[in-house]
Amino acid sequence: MPRRFSLSFFFIATFVISPFISVVGQQRPWLPQELQELDLAERLRFDKNATTMASTDYGHLIQVLPTAVLYPSSVQDITDLVKSSFSSHLPFSIAARGQAHSLKGQAMAHNGVVIQMGSLNQTHEIRINVSSSPLDFYADVDGEQLWIDVLMATLRHGLSPPSWTDYLYLSVGGTLSNAGISGQTFLHGPQISNVYELDVVTGKGEIVTCSKQLNSELFYAVLGGLGQFGIITRARIALHPAPQKVKWTQLLYEDFSAFTRDQEYLISLNNGKGFDYVEGSLIRDESDLDEWSSSFSEKDREKIRSLLDKNHLIYHIEAAKYYDNVTAPIVDKEVDSLLEGLSFIPGLSLKSDTSYVGFLNRVHDAELKLRRMGLWEVHHPWLNILVAKSRISDFNEEVFKNFERKSTTGLVFIYPMSRNKWDERMSAVIPEEDVFYNVFFLRAAKNDWEYLEDQNKKILSFCVKAGIKFKHYLPHYTTNNEWVDHFGHKWNKFVERKKSFDPKGLLSPGQKIFTFMPWQRK
Ligand code: FAD
Numbered sequence: 001m002p003r004r005f006s007l008s009f010f011f012i013a014t015f016v017i018s019p020f021i022s023v024v025g026q027q028r029p030w031l032p033q034e035l036q037e038l039d040l041a042e043r044l045r046f047d048k049n050a051t052t053m054a055s056t057d058y059g060h061l062i063q064v065l066p067t068a069v070l071y072p073s074s075v076q077d078i079t080d081l082v083k084s085s086f087s088s089h090l091p092f093s094i095a096a097r098g099q100a101h102s103l104k105g106q107a108m109a110h111n112g113v114v115i116q117m118g119s120l121n122q123t124h125e126i127r128i129n130v131s132s133s134p135l136d137f138y139a140d141v142d143g144e145q146l147w148i149d150v151l152m153a154t155l156r157h158g159l160s161p162p163s164w165t166d167y168l169y170l171s172v173g174g175t176l177s178n179a180g181i182s183g184q185t186f187l188h189g190p191q192i193s194n195v196y197e198l199d200v201v202t203g204k205g206e207i208v209t210c211s212k213q214l215n216s217e218l219f220y221a222v223l224g225g226l227g228q229f230g231i232i233t234r235a236r237i238a239l240h241p242a243p244q245k246v247k248w249t250q251l252l253y254e255d256f257s258a259f260t261r262d263q264e265y266l267i268s269l270n271n272g273k274g275f276d277y278v279e280g281s282l283i284r285d286e287s288d289l290d291e292w293s294s295s296f297s298e299k300d301r302e303k304i305r306s307l308l309d310k311n312h313l314i315y316h317i318e319a320a321k322y323y324d325n326v327t328a329p330i331v332d333k334e335v336d337s338l339l340e341g342l343s344f345i346p347g348l349s350l351k352s353d354t355s356y357v358g359f360l361n362r363v364h365d366a367e368l369k370l371r372r373m374g375l376w377e378v379h380h381p382w383l384n385i386l387v388a389k390s391r392i393s394d395f396n397e398e399v400f401k402n403f404e405r406k407s408t409t410g411l412v413f414i415y416p417m418s419r420n421k422w423d424e425r426m427s428a429v430i431p432e433e434d435v436f437y438n439v440f441f442l443r444a445a446k447n448d449w450e451y452l453e454d455q456n457k458k459i460l461s462f463c464v465k466a467g468i469k470f471k472h473y474l475p476h477y478t479t480n481n482e483w484v485d486h487f488g489h490k491w492n493k494f495v496e497r498k499k500s501f502d503p504k505g506l507l508s509p510g511q512k513i514f515t516f517m518p519w520q521r522k
Helices: 002-025 039-043 048-053 075-087 119-123 147-155 172-176 216-222 256-268 286-290 298-311 328-339 356-360 362-372 389-406 450-466 480-501
Strands: 068-070 094-097 113-116 128-133 136-142 195-202 207-211 230-238 245-253 277-283 314-323 349-355 383-388 412-418 435-441 470-472
Touching: 039 075, 048 068, 068 075, 075 094, 075 113, 075 195, 075 230, 094 230, 128 147, 136 147, 147 172, 147 356, 172 230, 195 216, 207 216, 207 230, 216 230, 216 480, 245 256, 245 328, 245 356, 256 277, 256 314, 256 389, 256 412, 256 435, 277 286, 286 298, 298 314, 314 328, 328 349, 349 356, 356 362, 383 389, 383 450, 389 412, 389 435, 389 450
Parallel strands: 068 113, 094 113
Antiparallel strands: 128 136, 136 230, 195 207, 195 230, 245 314, 245 349, 277 314, 277 412, 383 435, 383 470, 412 435
């Protein structure tokens, strides 16, 4: 069925846009004349500086040049651009570019137009409006806004979104197009589960408000929809009362099954009595520990070094309990009782206090350090997968113990989350088990990164051969079959939604899902 749709779609598309193909064939930048007559034309740039900037991303693995870059001054510019392509007999592809923290060109548009979403901010004041009526806490946030700005604006009202990513310099539209996951996901769901309403510019150039009640099909499509159904220009985000401080706990483990058993136990305490944040990572070498600004004493470090000499690998849980002035006197007791019965290496635990902002924004410190060392703008052949809990120990035996213990590049995260915090109606896909692990290999390389890509391929091929169920997070595929496989039972719906909301396949071509549209090919 999906294939049939693909083919008929292809034939119609080929017929409709055949003049465009010849233009692409001539390899010259081209946009319809009508577009150049619109008011937004003065905010379209064709120069090399603009197009080169839009041809890169955080991954630094591929480069795709657009024809032009739009620096919108209003949402109207975005609707005009999309309308112009939609109604033209020579359509062109369009990619919203949030912060371009994608890894493989997902926010790029070959021979199309990239919308530099951040430019909306330069012509308006920061557009984050907080409603703090006691019955209804939420923030209306424009799609280009950074989560760090959302945090600072909502804290002024004593409020905060409950669900985060580990790094806050990502755009709201960018993370809602994926999911937005972090150590709070087990408790509050991903960021896409914490949205009440959206304004979206569809692939027809219409601006539509949607929510669970209003235009719900579009609402669910866009959340985790990889930018395929519309450009998010506003999101109404759920807010909770903000904590003031964080009791930050770190625990070290020799034994993987004890590590996962404790993580799974901690995420099962989701009634407000447990931790507010649970993550985990691999420690392959002392430098991994330093990433956590850990203040283990020299005596502890000696012990850690000798464990690493023996095992080559130990495991690290990071758990946090939020508190404020009222709960400050009891927070230590609460944390101690949560730690009772856990199986971390005796003595190898740390407790420290930090501010809520300092805790949420700690990756920024690492960013600044890496920037100073010239190690931020490098290649990032990351692998991000969600692995079903039932086989996580096989994954450890083969992947962590065999591949990763020898690798010292980039952190490796591993922490569990629960399926029941994800809404099946949304486009995001996750493994079909009640609990699954988020496994992020955050690889970085100054020069030869190909061997790290090979390592990723070996990991994936091991999972396939061993029958380990997993889903890619921040997916990137090159064939239709891989996308059909990725979406599984959601594929038909995904295609139907594409037909409804972006029938000409204009949006987010860099995801390479609907590559049978000629203007989405490279
Ligand atoms: P972009 O890369 O600009 O865009 C991503 C996709 O979304 C593209 O297809 C683009 O066309 C589309 N898009 C962008 N804006 C909009 C919009 N307004 N409307 C519709 N579509 C749009 N992810 C997590 O979940 N948890 C983490 O902890 C986490 N940490 C990260 C740390 C770092 C250092 C980096 C580089 C990435 C991290 N990510 C994490 C991944 C991140 O969430 C995604 O890469 C996300 O897409 C980045 O947002 P962006 O604004 O840079 O999006």
